[in-house]
Amino acid sequence: MMLKTTSEIDIVKANSSKINEVDFENLTFGNVFTDHMLVCDFKEGKWEKPVIKPYEPFLIDPSAKVFHYGQAIFEGMKAYKDENDDVWLFRPDENLDRFNKSAVRMAMPEIPEEIFIGGLKTIVDMERSWVRKGLGNTLYIRPFMIAVGSGVIAQPSSQYRFMIILSPARSYYSGEVKVIIAEHYSRAANGGIGAAKAAGNYSAQFYPQKLAQEKGFQQIIWTDDATHTKLEEAGTMNVFFRFNDTIYTAPTSERILDGVTRKSLIAIAKRDGIKVEERSVLVSELIAGAKDGSLKEIFGAGTAAVVSPIVGFQYQEDYYELPKIENSLAIQLKDKLTKVQYKLAEDTFGWTVKV
Ligand SMILES: *Cc1c(COP(=O)(O)O)cnc(C)c1O
Numbered sequence: 001m002m003l004k005t006t007s008e009i010d011i012v013k014a015n016s017s018k019i020n021e022v023d024f025e026n027l028t029f030g031n032v033f034t035d036h037m038l039v040c041d042f043k044e045g046k047w048e049k050p051v052i053k054p055y056e057p058f059l060i061d062p063s064a065k066v067f068h069y070g071q072a073i074f075e076g077m078k079a080y081k082d083e084n085d086d087v088w089l090f091r092p093d094e095n096l097d098r099f100n101k102s103a104v105r106m107a108m109p110e111i112p113e114e115i116f117i118g119g120l121k122t123i124v125d126m127e128r129s130w131v132r133k134g135l136g137n138t139l140y141i142r143p144f145m146i147a148v149g150s151g152v153i154a155q156p157s158s159q160y161r162f163m164i165i166l167s168p169a170r171s172y173y174s175g176e177v178k179v180i181i182a183e184h185y186s187r188a189a190n191g192g193i194g195a196a197k198a199a200g201n202y203s204a205q206f207y208p209q210k211l212a213q214e215k216g217f218q219q220i221i222w223t224d225d226a227t228h229t230k231l232e233e234a235g236t237m238n239v240f241f242r243f244n245d246t247i248y249t250a251p252t253s254e255r256i257l258d259g260v261t262r263k264s265l266i267a268i269a270k271r272d273g274i275k276v277e278e279r280s281v282l283v284s285e286l287i288a289g290a291k292d293g294s295l296k297e298i299f300g301a302g303t304a305a306v307v308s309p310i311v312g313f314q315y316q317e318d319y320y321e322l323p324k325i326e327n328s329l330a331i332q333l334k335d336k337l338t339k340v341q342y343k344l345a346e347d348t349f350g351w352t353v354k355v
Helices: 065-071 092-105 115-127 199-214 260-271 281-293 330-343
Strands: 036-043 051-054 073-074 078-082 087-091 137-147 161-169 178-181 219-223 228-232 236-245 246-249 275-278 295-302 306-315 317-321 352-353
Touching: 036 115, 036 199, 051 115, 065 137, 073 199, 078 281, 087 115, 087 330, 092 115, 092 137, 092 260, 115 137, 115 161, 199 219, 199 281, 228 281, 236 260, 236 281, 236 330, 246 260, 260 281, 260 295, 260 306, 260 330, 281 306, 295 330, 306 330
Parallel strands: 178 219, 178 306, 246 275
Antiparallel strands: 036 051, 036 161, 073 137, 078 087, 078 137, 087 352, 137 161, 219 228, 228 236, 236 246, 236 295, 295 306, 306 317
8 A cells, every 4th residue: 555645734843742741651532632633724726735733722713614524524533552562554445435425424524634634644643642552542543534625505615624633542341241232223324424524423323322221222223114123233343243253344335434444354363264244134143043042252343442242132021141151252263353453463364554
């Protein structure tokens, strides 16, 4: 992969760093941000010169389209530090690709590679002391774009702002995750925006998620909107099911986010002789598998938690507990993937990119 780094970025350095005030041992996910942010505006049909400057709030007109019509997209990725203090990104080209697909779907302008990848490398390099060594320490990277053009008329904005902000994170443990299978609400529909990493997909989930939490479930397993019979995603993660020795995950579609973690786990599984199939799993198969013991594992996959094992699921009136498995495939796959990301295992796919 060709990565272009640009000298075309204006840099305004912070006078001092906040880094010494940060308790790296006790971070809550996504709450602390580094000293700088990248800002790049789109006006009159073109992207202006990006600027990296001190992290700070900024002004937007109250009539900006993002507030009224929700033109907002984002990405989530991480930087890792290896034992030699080198800093690495993981498959950033995939995030760029997906960002631009999201942009097209939301009638927003695509971002050039020089700005996305070049900007990413420059700002992560500036903030490299915020990337801590050691398995589980990462710098979470949040590129996003919002419509900043003013006017409460329902049409796409003519002005946009692309930004990158960075947040140090410890790998997060969500504790025991119990899920409930969606029977009424949907995350996405055919022809909708489910395959885009659009802010609105998240706000639409908050209410059903709250109802699930009130019933004691941490996550919802989303089913297809038309029939609620096919299992699609777990919360904001892709979802895998293991029956006997084969793992299954739904094929990507208009309703399913094309996760980088998902595709990386599939590739690693195939390389290492773990049987994996991309096909829809039905709710009825899940119930049958839970009853006859062939269902061994369910796990979510996404950048934030990498792999999130699920201990049981509720469907209608019944709760089904999964067996407790030593050396689960979820943990094996997570281990293999994180070792590539931290340069502790050979990167046979050429996924890691040095900053
Ligand atoms: C971001 C996201 C994922 C996971 O994608 P990764 O690239 O693996 O982080 C899965 N599902 C949804 C709905 C998402 O928004």
